[in-house]
Amino acid sequence: MTQTSHNPDSTRERIQRTAIELFSDNGYERTSLREIAEQLGLTKAALYYHFKTKEDIAAxxxxxxxxxxxxxxxxxxxxxxxLDNRIELLRRYAEVVRSHVPVMKFMQHNQAALTTLDRGSVFRQRLNRLRDLLVEDDAPLLHRLRAWDALTTLYSAWVTFRGRRESDVELRDAALAISESLIEANAKNIDPTSK
Structure with missing residues (x-):
């Protein structure tokens, strides 16, 4: 047995990685704890030590x-x-999204499970909190929409965009350029609707 197999964090992370792959490939509803355990070469008892249910894994x-x-x-x-702090906030969020792409894809493709797990609100609450750091509550609608779009652009670059096989770096840089330009337009009070 390798040393990493004795590390609870390592086993827990392996369970999470395997589960998200199976949920993505087979669908959340059609994946059982038994399948996750078999894929990992674990007994169900070993899996239960870390997670009692697949809902616990998804949560x-x-x-x-x-x-x-x-x-x-x-x-x-x-x-x-x-503006500098807002740009840095976008950069930090881009890295969080990039590190959680499998979770974001799971959310995108398993909306029914999100409702059952009541986890969609976790995502919305965090996006709202981030948006509040990018724009004031009393800002014009155009500015509030730009702030929202700055965040959702970072999400969609990795989850919903279907490109030609761009690298993570290319996707991050392009999405950040768009997001940053939206926040910079707010800072400069640019209104493309005025003539």
Missing amino acids: SFFDSYAADVDAICEWGEALPRT
Whole structure:
């Protein structure tokens, strides 16, 4: 037995990685704990030690994402709302999205499971908290929409965009360029609807 097999975090992470792959390939509803255990070469008892249900596994994906976004928000909330800080917030969020792509794809393709797990609200709450750091509540609608689009562009680059096989770096850079330009337009008070 390797040393990593004795590490609970390592086994837990392997379970999460395998589960998200199976959920993505077979669908959340059609994947059982038995299949996850078999794929990993674990007994069901060993799997139960870490997660009692597949709902617990799925919830752990969202908890990890939420903790990462909360850390960014706490960082942003402690600083003045300058353009530079807002741009840095977008960069940090881009890295969180990139590191949670399998979870984001799971969310996109398993909407029914999100409702059952009541985890869609976790995602929305975090996006709203991030948006609040990018734009003031009383800002014009155009500015509020730009801030929202700056965040959703980062999400869609990895989850919904169907490109020609761009690398992670190319996707990140292009999505960040769009997101940053939206926040910069707010800072410069650019209104493309005025003539």
